[in-house]
Amino acid sequence: MNRFLWPLVGFVALVILLAVGLGLNPRDVPSPLVGKPAPVFTLARVDAPEKSFSPQEMRGKVWLLNVWASWCVSCRQEHPVLVEMAKNPAITLIGLNYKEVSGDGAIDADKLGEEGERRLALQRANAWLREHGNPYALSALDLNGRVGIDYGVYGVPETYVIDKSGLIRMKHTGPITPDVFSGKILPLIAELNK
Amino acid sequence: MLPELGQFALIVAFCVAVVQGVLPLVGAHRRQLRWIALARPAASALTLLIAVAFGCLTASFVQNDFSVLYVAQHSNSLLPLPYRVAAVWGGHEGSLLLWVMMLALWMLAVAAFSRQLPDAMVARVLGVLGLVTAGFLLFILVTSNPFDRLLPGAEEGRDLNPLLQDPGLVIHPPMLYMGYVGFSVAYAFAVSALLSGQLDAAWARWSRPWTTAAWVFLTFGIALGSWWAYYELGWGGWWFWDPVENASFMPWLLGTALVHSLAVTEKRGSFKNWTVLLAISAFSLSLLGTFLVRSGVLTSVHAFATDPRRGIFILAFLVVVIGSSLVLFAWRAPKVGLGGRFGLVSRESFLLTNNVLLVVACASVLLGTLYPLVIDALGLGKLSVGPPYFDSVFAPLMIPVLFLIGVAPFARWKNASIAELSRTLRWAFVSAAIVGGAAPLLMGEWKPLVALSLVLAVWIVATAGLNFVVRVQSTRAGRPFMAACRQQPRSFLGMHLAHIGVAVFVVGVALVSGYQAEKDVRMDIGDTVEVGGYTFRFGGVRTEEGPNYTALVGDVELQRSGRVLRVLHPEKRSYVSSAMPMTEAAIDTGFLRDVYVSLGEPIDRARPDGPWAVRVYHKPFVDWIWGGCVLMALGGILALSDRRYRLAARAAAPVAGVADQAKA
Numbered sequence: 001m002n003r004f005l006w007p008l009v010g011f012v013a014l015v016i017l018l019a020v021g022l023g024l025n026p027r028d029v030p031s032p033l034v035g036k037p038a039p040v041f042t043l044a045r046v047d048a049p050e051k052s053f054s055p056q057e058m059r060g061k062v063w064l065l066n067v068w069a070s071w072c073v074s075c076r077q078e079h080p081v082l083v084e085m086a087k088n089p090a091i092t093l094i095g096l097n098y099k100e101v102s103g104d105g106a107i108d109a110d111k112l113g114e115e116g117e118r119r120l121a122l123q124r125a126n127a128w129l130r131e132h133g134n135p136y137a138l139s140a141l142d143l144n145g146r147v148g149i150d151y152g153v154y155g156v157p158e159t160y161v162i163d164k165s166g167l168i169r170m171k172h173t174g175p176i177t178p179d180v181f182s183g184k185i186l187p188l189i190a191e192l193n194k
Numbered sequence: 195m196l197p198e199l200g201q202f203a204l205i206v207a208f209c210v211a212v213v214q215g216v217l218p219l220v221g222a223h224r225r226q227l228r229w230i231a232l233a234r235p236a237a238s239a240l241t242l243l244i245a246v247a248f249g250c251l252t253a254s255f256v257q258n259d260f261s262v263l264y265v266a267q268h269s270n271s272l273l274p275l276p277y278r279v280a281a282v283w284g285g286h287e288g289s290l291l292l293w294v295m296m297l298a299l300w301m302l303a304v305a306a307f308s309r310q311l312p313d314a315m316v317a318r319v320l321g322v323l324g325l326v327t328a329g330f331l332l333f334i335l336v337t338s339n340p341f342d343r344l345l346p347g348a349e350e351g352r353d354l355n356p357l358l359q360d361p362g363l364v365i366h367p368p369m370l371y372m373g374y375v376g377f378s379v380a381y382a383f384a385v386s387a388l389l390s391g392q393l394d395a396a397w398a399r400w401s402r403p404w405t406t407a408a409w410v411f412l413t414f415g416i417a418l419g420s421w422w423a424y425y426e427l428g429w430g431g432w433w434f435w436d437p438v439e440n441a442s443f444m445p446w447l448l449g450t451a452l453v454h455s456l457a458v459t460e461k462r463g464s465f466k467n468w469t470v471l472l473a474i475s476a477f478s479l480s481l482l483g484t485f486l487v488r489s490g491v492l493t494s495v496h497a498f499a500t501d502p503r504r505g506i507f508i509l510a511f512l513v514v515v516i517g518s519s520l521v522l523f524a525w526r527a528p529k530v531g532l533g534g535r536f537g538l539v540s541r542e543s544f545l546l547t548n549n550v551l552l553v554v555a556c557a558s559v560l561l562g563t564l565y566p567l568v569i570d571a572l573g574l575g576k577l578s579v580g581p582p583y584f585d586s587v588f589a590p591l592m593i594p595v596l597f598l599i600g601v602a603p604f605a606r607w608k609n610a611s612i613a614e615l616s617r618t619l620r621w622a623f624v625s626a627a628i629v630g631g632a633a634p635l636l637m638g639e640w641k642p643l644v645a646l647s648l649v650l651a652v653w654i655v656a657t658a659g660l661n662f663v664v665r666v667q668s669t670r671a672g673r674p675f676m677a678a679c680r681q682q683p684r685s686f687l688g689m690h691l692a693h694i695g696v697a698v699f700v701v702g703v704a705l706v707s708g709y710q711a712e713k714d715v716r717m718d719i720g721d722t723v724e725v726g727g728y729t730f731r732f733g734g735v736r737t738e739e740g741p742n743y744t745a746l747v748g749d750v751e752l753q754r755s756g757r758v759l760r761v762l763h764p765e766k767r768s769y770v771s772s773a774m775p776m777t778e779a780a781i782d783t784g785f786l787r788d789v790y791v792s793l794g795e796p797i798d799r800a801r802p803d804g805p806w807a808v809r810v811y812h813k814p815f816v817d818w819i820w821g822g823c824v825l826m827a828l829g830g831i832l833a834l835s836d837r838r839y840r841l842a843a844r845a846a847a848p849v850a851g852v853a854d855q856a857k858a
């Protein structure tokens with residue numbers, strides 16, 4: 001073989017690698033929580049702050065936990081997909097509103113005090129859902145991000161699929177695209193519901 | 195109106211680029227003189243059109259036209275004017291336009307300074323550059339249009355990333371791009387030579403100054419980026435082996451190899467295929483760098499907002515540009531003669547070794563950069579490759595390179611004798627071993643790796659000095675020594691200056707990694723901390739207003755043996771529009787050391803006037819790192835100003851003209 005072809009061969013291999021790489025998400029780090037029980041919590045509900053929500057209530061159901069915040073730009077991009085998703089009766093979507101106020105760099109949460117921060121968070125979160133549509137059965141208010149730490153949230157949005165026995169079966173980092181929904185989430189839910 | 199005008203100019207520019215990329219190339223092939231003659235005017239028109247587009251975008255920024263999406267995303271009415279101009283290249287779309295602008299300027303320079311070249315050659319070179327430009331213009335028009343309108347316009351812009359609001363970052367990207375894009379000229383020369391089948395010494399002579407110029411820009415650009423990271427990121431580091439840094443470093447390594455192998459091809463006619471391959475590879479790596487930064491396949495602090503369509507486009511572009519040139523290479527290279535033969539010990543063989551080492555170093559950087567991607571693509575998990583890999587692979591490769599820098603200038607072309615070389619160089623070696631070996635003792639502690647680096651650095655300087663003296667003596671011909679000194683060609687002086695730059699760089703790297711001291715401490719007002727023989731007294735933090743930010747400014751008194759030297763003001767800025775905190779380190783720069791203070795976080799977030807976490811560094815010889823880079827680049831500039839390029843220009847013109855006619 002012509003030895004001057006070797007650079008071309010190396011380049012073709014590199015292109016194949018890069019083409020495969022384009023389809024991967026470098027930020028998509030596998031969660032150590034997959035296959036483990038979903039961490040337990042009890043948080044106030046965004047729609048009705050006097051009531052609380054806890055994952056135990058979802059026992060026996062396959063459901064999705066979606067981490068969101070009104071300041072999160074990618075959530076805005078993801079939201080129409082969620083609204084569309086929620087029309088499917090097989091889908092139970094629970095929101096986890098994550099650091100609604102303290103996560104927004106534009107607000108100095110320390111100055112508000114805890115009660116002020118809570119009030120502002122509820123106001124902002126509900127206003128956002130009114131404006132963009134509410135795909136969630138309900139949303140829990142994780143004001144200080146403590147529950148987010150338990151779930152290993154490091155970028156919003158993130159979505160967890162949790163099965164009937166309360167085990168996390170899948171974690172998706174970043175916005176859900178229609179492809180991810182129909183290609184990954186929907187088949188998984190169908191299987192878990194069998 | 196202006197954005198539409200800019201967009202229109204880009205579309206017309208694309209059409210002109212296609213014409214420039216097709217007709218002169220076909221014309222050169224078919225010897226159609228009129229088509230060949232099209233190359234120069236087309237290049238001028240193309241440059242003018244791109245300049246109009248660039249000017250329109252700049253004007254939109256200056257006028258705060260937030261109805262242009264790109265402006266709204268990267269500027270703000272509070273942003274000071276110089277940064278509004280620099281914001282043009284603050285994001286993906288505009289930086290791509292800057293890239294094309296640079297490409298056009300290089301093209302114009304080639305068109306202007308190529309009077310001595312055969313017209314067919316110029317037509318081919320400009321044609322290849324035209325095709326590359328067309329590809330980038332299409333990329334801008336299809337996926338990354340900076341002139342997209344935002345209707346209705348935004349009230350206020352989102353502001354330029356505060357990290358970029360810094361004088362260093364205003365000039366870093368243009369410098370870097372000039373370097374990246376400059377390699378396109380060497381690439382175009384190589385491809386033209388392959389197309390015409392004339393890979394000869396003349397081709398190498400024409401390519402050399404262009405390659406050196408691109409290399410100079412790239413050297414400046416990388417050094418600026420490193421310096422910026424050092425004073426702006428607040429971690430006190432100067433190189434992080436981040437994928438994007440690597441993307442700029444790989445073309446530099448290959449460019450350095452290319453500069454050397456072009457010298458051999460010009461002087462001895464050897465390494466032709468190798469040189470062509472290097473020229474193609476250096477530019478290919480520039481393009482690969484673009485892909486890595488803009489496609490989102492790797493995570494990096496530099497990464498632009500990504501869009502999969504862009505990744506696919508650049509990948510397709512890479513396939514067309516690099517793939518076609520490598521096919522051309524595989525087709526033409528077997529017919530190229532081997533050129534002058536040379537012995538196992540000769541200047542050629544030393545330069546070849548240097549080339550191989552630089553290429554291997556580049557390959558190891560490429561491997562480390564892409565390894566996470568390989569592992570991910572094979573489904574084997576996620577990992578990142580950090581400085582330990584790069585340090586342990588890179589440093590051993592550089593040791594023989596540094597040693598050879600000292601030897602090669604003494605070696606004769608074709609055949610050199612080891613006995614003669616060792617006789618000439620033994621005193622330089624002994625003095626380097628003694629001086630370099632003992633120098634670490636002055637720093638208080640002897641460390642073997644530091645000593646090795648210093649021996650090599652002194653070796654380079656000593657041999658450069660010796661080589662200079664030897665050469666002056668041999669060309670003296672009875673004249674006084676000083677007069678003969680002034681007669682030395684600038685390319686010779688430039689070479690040694692650049693090599694001494696490498697030595698200075700090595701000194702900086704070795705001493706800073708061997709002897710830097712740092713402390714990360716909690717400081718209350720009035721507290722002191724001692725690092726590297728200096729005492730730092732913390733005077734508290736106050737608030738100051740900047741044009742578009744609020745700063746917490748610390749007062750840190752720098753004392754030495756009880757005397758106050760100066761007060762340093764490290765800052766923590768929070769920008770109005772993005773609320774992103776930025777660290778501005780305070781640095782007392784010195785010839786032999788830097789003292790570096792940066793603010794961490796207040797211990798109690800509610801009380802920024804109270805105690806703070808403060809980071810203090812003492813960094814011996816750290817500025818030598820960038821000083822060395824500047825010397826390297828100055829060496830390149832000196833070599834570029836060599837009078838033989840001007841003389842050759844005049845002498846070559848008639849000869850080349852005759853040769854061209856003979857062919858036709």
